[in-house]
Amino acid sequence: MKRLPQIALLPDGKRLHLQDGPIDLVIGAQGSEGEVRAAYEAAARRFNGLLDELCEELIELRKAADPACSALSGVVARRMHAAVAPFAAGHFITPMAAVAGSVAEEILGAMLAAAPLDRAYVNNGGDIALHLADGEQFTVGLLDRPDRHGLMRTIDIDADDPARGIATSGRHGRSFSLGIADAVTVLARTASQADAAATIIANAVDLPGHPAIVRCPANELQPDSDLGARLVTRDVGTLGESEIDDALRAGVTRAQQLLAAGLIEGAALRLLGETAVVGATGFKAGALPAFHKGALERTVHV
Structure with a gap:
């Protein structure tokens, strides 16, 4: 049976909870009712399959980052590499050091592409991507x-x-x-x-x-x-x-x-x-x- 992510509103009815394996997101948004609904639907769509995308390149993601180039192909994987690249010449660091923040960014981007929001955040275990109008x-x-x-x-x-x-x-x-x-x-x-x-x-x-x-x-x-x-x-x-x-x-x-x-x-x-x-x-x-x-x-x- 194919693994399905957990997608549900939290008990307050205002925040969205998305969980798949180690990825555990709490999402909040402010805007009109329709805008928030559209943003949450977009977040859920983008979340579905995201962990699988990362797992496909996990071997490469666990290698020390090359500061000059990357063999990674996924959009989130490339974002992870770009975030650690400035440090890779002087320190041991792998793209995994930026996985939580990169996932939060990806979900927030999907939300903002779907609806104009006054405020929004994606909290991935304490690493937060933020939008403020x-x-x-x-x-x-x-x-x-x-x-x-x-x-x-x-x-x-x-x-x-x-x-x-x-x-x-x-x-x-x-x-x-x-x-x-x-x-x-x-x-x-x-x-x-x-x-x-x-x-x-x-x-x-x-x-x-x-x-x-x-x-x-x-x-x-x-x-x-x-x-x-x-x-x-x-x-x-x-x-x-x-x-x-x-x-x-x-x-x-x-x-x-x-x-x-x-x-x-x-x-x-x-x-x-x-x-x-x-x-x-x-x-x-x-x-x-x-x-x-x-x-x-x-x-x-x-």
Whole structure:
């Protein structure tokens, strides 16, 4: 029997839930009743078969990305490669690092092609593709850790802000991490770009060789992991304040490089209750401390 995706409105009757294998989307839209219905129908049509498209090229998607070219043919697969390509020359990264954001983008694109919406989002496990018409706003909740539900702060994204993608990466997320960040949330112009950049920044939050950090080969935990035998973080023991600062500072340096290169619009980095922020877009005054010259400013431990 052919596998069929799960497609249904959530109990609130306003949001659409699409699920197929590891892809789990929550979708919201604002507009006229007919426009929202048309957008949701378009999302469901495009979702049907999307996982199969990706699986057809899974072997290639799990290979280290070539920064210059790609053998991928699917539209989502090519978007994944384009998102990671800017990092591929200097880092090990596969197109899979941008899969969640790229899928969210694809579904949002189908919705917008079907109907003019005031506001819409596609949330793929915390990686969000966003549409805002003039005058609209979207509020994002920042979690201290992706595997917990404690809301730490919020970010407001206005229609005149360039960010239309939000993604979070870290050692507590759905994928493995080479670094020790609890979570790194990135704002970028697209969800696929945010997804790739969050992976790179989260990997940079690290203390290589520290005895309190437990690591093991990714393929011992998941035999088909695209990270192969690379060591991924499994646990972080007690760290001193200066060590937390050092790890965050390494991630901040990487985030500042991406901000200067125009690859991100902002990032919030979190490790053991401490937070540093790079960039201004979406991070409103009084929301989170920014990183600047001198020591890391600290938030209250959560």
